[in-house]
Amino acid sequence: MRHFLTAALTTIALALPLGAAEMGEDGLHKTGWMRETFRDMSEDLADANAEGKRLMVIWEQRGCIYCKKMHEEVFPDPEIAALIEDNYFVVQMNLFGDIEITDFDGEVLSEKEMAMKWGVMFTPTMMFFPEEVPGGMSANKVTVAQMPGAFGKGTTKALLTWVKDHGYENGENFQKFLASQVNPQ
Numbered sequence: 001m002r003h004f005l006t007a008a009l010t011t012i013a014l015a016l017p018l019g020a021a022e023m024g025e026d027g028l029h030k031t032g033w034m035r036e037t038f039r040d041m042s043e044d045l046a047d048a049n050a051e052g053k054r055l056m057v058i059w060e061q062r063g064c065i066y067c068k069k070m071h072e073e074v075f076p077d078p079e080i081a082a083l084i085e086d087n088y089f090v091v092q093m094n095l096f097g098d099i100e101i102t103d104f105d106g107e108v109l110s111e112k113e114m115a116m117k118w119g120v121m122f123t124p125t126m127m128f129f130p131e132e133v134p135g136g137m138s139a140n141k142v143t144v145a146q147m148p149g150a151f152g153k154g155t156t157k158a159l160l161t162w163v164k165d166h167g168y169e170n171g172e173n174f175q176k177f178l179a180s181q182v183n184p185q
Contacts, residue, residue: 021071021072021075021076026062026094026097027061027062027063028060028061028062028067028092028094029060029067029068029071030092031071031075032085033081033084033085033088033090034058034090034091034092035047035089035090035091037091038102039091039093039099039100039101039102039111040101040102041055041101041102041103041104041129041133041139042102042104042133043102044089044091045104045129045131045133047089048088048089048129049131051089053087053088053089054087054088054089054128054129054131054163054164055088055089055091055128055129056084056088056089056090056091056126056127056128056129056163057090057091057092057093057126057127057129057139058090058091058092058093058124058125058126058127059092059093059094059095059115059120059123059124059125059126059127060092060093060094060095060123060124061094061095061096061123062094062096064123064124066123066124066149066150067123067124067150069150070124070150070156073153074150074151074152074153074156077153077157079157080153080156080157080160083157083160083161083164084160087160087164088160088164093111093114093115094111094112095111095112095115095120095123096111096112097110097111097112098110098111098112099111101114103117103138103139104133104136104137104138104139104142105136105137105138106136107138117138117140118138118139118140119140120148121148122148122149124148124149124150125146125147125148125149126146126147126159127139127140127143127145127146128143128144128145128146128163129142129143129144130142130144144163144168145159145162145163145168145174147159154178154181154182155178157181158174158177158178158181158182159174159178161181162174162177162178
């Protein structure tokens, strides 16, 4: 019996994707680099800045097959995980959630209402923010980059690097940056 249990547990462990994120009670994937916050965008930005990191919001939903792909195939990659952990303050939002969010402009809405306000209609969607946000501006008006959808390791790593290095400030087009990473000259 003992050998059977050992074999069964080994089979189950091998069937799970390496580095797969845990599933939360809300049906969303949970990782060690996601932050539990009060979802006040100004406070989250201040906390990110205090740690020398960039604020990133990731929108997900229960049962999202593309979120699963990112959490099982892309985010566990050691280089991508290190890029996120070292450089980003990540807050997860639920596309259909009821938790209140306070936008940079002070408006308080539920997650599902804020998703509509910000134009988020696909999961996963990653939103990246500048270190400073002018008063009275809504989050969707100040993002420096937004990535709707599941992308492979190369595109995700390139985007995380491009945002971290402020590629958007010097007029560098992300697609050209991505091409230079995939096909270095």
